Amino acid sequence: MRVVHVASEVFPFSRSGGLGDVLGALPAQQARLGAAVTVVSPWYADIAQPVREVWRGALDAPGSVPLADVRVGELVQGGVQFVFVGLGAFDRPGLYFPDDVWRFTQFARAVLPALERVGVTPDVLHAHDWQAGLVVALGRLAGLRAVFSVHNLQYQGRWNLIDGAGWTGLPDWAFTHEGLEFHGDVNLMKAGLVFASQVTTVSPTYAQEITTPEYGEGLEGLLVRLTHEGRLSGILNGLDQDRWDPRTDADITPFADVxxxxxxxxxxxxxxxxxxxxxxxxxxxxxxxxxxxxxxxxxxxxxxxxxxxxxxxxxxxxxxxxxxxxxxxxxxxxxxxxxxxxxxxxxxxxxxxxxxxxxxxxxxxxxxxxxxxxxxxxxxxxxxxxxxxxxxxxxxxxxxxxxxxxxxxxxxxxxxxxxxxxxxxxxxxLDFSWDGPTREYLGLYARVLSVPPRPVAGLEGL
The missing domain is CATH 3.40.50.2000 (Glycogen Phosphorylase B;)
Structure with missing residues (x-):
């Protein structure tokens, strides 16, 4: 099974919090269990590890803005292929900025063409949080099956619909209430929720909470519908127990008991x-x-x-x-x-x-x-x-x-x-290893591949 993860950060190359930690641990454990795993993320200016450039040029990607001078890099580590997509929007030091909706829209449009340049065809796309939500929609149009994981529903990647729709490369029919439109905005989190075959969150309790007005951030109606359709579940994150091991931790006096x-x-x-x-x-x-x-x-x-x-x-x-x-x-x-x-x-x-x-x-x-x-x-x-x-x-x-x-x-x-x-x-x-969650994800991918994609209600283009 060829699994392609798409995320805005991945430890140890880029990290601001838990998302980067998950992408540093889950793909490696999936590879240990036999999956062929690729992780795609932006090629940030301050990535310190040596990345081999394998392609450079203009990408033929859908959308109103040309993608010129794109760099595609590759690095293999721990049995995982890491693919980095370099764009001018990511040349400044740091990860996140006020114009992130613009930046990650360009990144998302470049992901599938970049995978072609390195010869990777996904069986399953696994996209993480709003920065990768558009990849799910573009992948659906290309006939790919996708899982979308919500790490934090509060951040949704919204931009004015009139100004932003043309950036995405999606057809006009995608910008309705049933699609990406959200109170007059483009909503890239919603793109992932609507177009994915399965949606996961990072704990079972959070999967229940986000179907309520208190935690649903305005998307609770859609999330209730996904629950009724059997498309929303919670898989608890694991912990990298090699990195966080009191018996071998070089930053402390190691210990094995209380x-x-x-x-x-x-x-x-x-x-x-x-x-x-x-x-x-x-x-x-x-x-x-x-x-x-x-x-x-x-x-x-x-x-x-x-x-x-x-x-x-x-x-x-x-x-x-x-x-x-x-x-x-x-x-x-x-x-x-x-x-x-x-x-x-x-x-x-x-x-x-x-x-x-x-x-x-x-x-x-x-x-x-x-x-x-x-x-x-x-x-x-x-x-x-x-x-x-x-x-x-x-x-x-x-x-x-x-x-x-x-x-x-x-x-x-x-x-x-x-x-x-x-x-x-x-x-x-207590056992917080990634072994159990990884097996749950691999089982979910297998179910996604075993059934045809569901029609998206109200979107006649699919």
């Missing part, structure tokens, strides 16, 4: 000058989605019982709010992305806070548990599916008070050393 974790706590305490109170760690994008405003609101109470170590960057207001607390003897804030420090926090903290307003899957809670660090999480999305009651501490309300109460429960449990150690040992024993 007792061995103590040295990492001593080192983290010394690094930030913390006292003997237990450590509550946070490694997160600083955004209201992640509940970081709730964390800041809870700090006056949390610092009574906890040292709080936060690593992250994002919303300038939240960064400023944490900097105001950085002078507190029990608060340490490190701004930005720093993977070695993230490893030290996961290993050295006692508990780990994720007060997310919504969380499609989340990897941080899985990493924390693998390192014997007990999560304090809001009951939403993948946090429900991964944090057992007998291990972590869950709360329902998206308020500082609800977070404070859950942390108070954790603090009381921490004082019962036998109970805390048992929970930490259970956390370290």
């Amino acid at each position: 007792a061995g974790k103590a040295a990492c706590g001593v080192a983290l305490r010394a690094e930030f000058g913390l006292d003997d109170a237990p450590i509550l760690g946070v490694v997160s994008r600083l955004a209201e989605q992640k509940g970081m405003d709730l964390l800041i609101g809870a700090l006056p109470e949390l610092t009574r019982d906890w040292n709080v170590v936060v690593l992250g960057g994002g919303d300038p207001r939240l960064e400023a709010g944490l900097r105001e607390w950085d002078a507190h003897p029990r608060v340490a804030f490190a701004q930005g992305m720093n993977e070695p420090l993230a490893h030290r926090i996961y290993a050295g903290a006692d508990a780990f806070a994720m007060p997310s307003r919504f969380e499609p899957c989340g990897l941080s809670q899985m990493i924390a548990m693998r390192y014997g660090t007990l999560p304090v999480v809001r009951e939403t999305g993948g946090l429900v599916d991964t944090v057992p009651h007998e291990v972590g501490f869950r709360f329902a309300g998206a308020t500082p008070q609800a977070l404070t109460r859950a942390c108070a429960e954790a603090r009381l449990t921490f004082d019962d050393r036998a109970e805390w150690t048992a929970r930490a040992a259970e956390a370290m024993s």
Whole structure:
């Protein structure tokens, strides 16, 4: 089976968060299980690994804007073929910018012609998030079967319909309410949802949540229909357990059990000058989605019982709010992305806070548990599916008070050393490997290939 993944980022070449982590792990595991796997992503200016250019020129791609001076590069690593598509829109350093709908529309139009240049014909396209949604629609027109994965429904790739329709290379009949049109805009997330044979999200609970007005981001009606048609499911993300392994982690003092974790706590305490109170760690994008405003609101109470170590960057207001607390003897804030420090926090903290307003899957809670660090999480999305009651501490309300109460429960449990150690040992024993999810995806691909594509309601062109 030839599987082609299309995504805006893939670790270790490009990464801003969980999407890149998934694309760094899932294709490799699929290759280990016997699939022929190709991953297509943009050829960003700051990709450091050596990529071999295999083709350069103008691509004959549908749409009103010519694709001139396109570069196609290739690299094989871990049994996976990586194909990079270079366009002028990706020559600036960095991954994401305000004109991303324009940039990723050009990328999507170039994907199928670029695959032809490297001699790859997909059996199944697997596109990820809105940046690859248009690839699903263009692939459907070319007779390809596609799976579309929603990693975060909040970001949809919208642009004014009048200005943007001609960019896409799709026929006029695709721009109706049943197609890409969404409140007068082109919606590239909707392109993936409408035209895919199967749609997945990254956890079973999030698959249910996005069919409701609270989490559906205006697309809940379509998602309810997909559910009724048997086309929407949730497959929980796995964790790269080689990359996140406390027994071999080069960024910490390695350990194999809860007792061995103590040295990492001593080192983290010394690094930030913390006292003997237990450590509550946070490694997160600083955004209201992640509940970081709730964390800041809870700090006056949390610092009574906890040292709080936060690593992250994002919303300038939240960064400023944490900097105001950085002078507190029990608060340490490190701004930005720093993977070695993230490893030290996961290993050295006692508990780990994720007060997310919504969380499609989340990897941080899985990493924390693998390192014997007990999560304090809001009951939403993948946090429900991964944090057992007998291990972590869950709360329902998206308020500082609800977070404070859950942390108070954790603090009381921490004082019962036998109970805390048992929970930490259970956390370290949980299996979050990619093996199970990978087999689910391969089974889904097989079902997609076994039946003809469904007609798309209201779109007579298919």
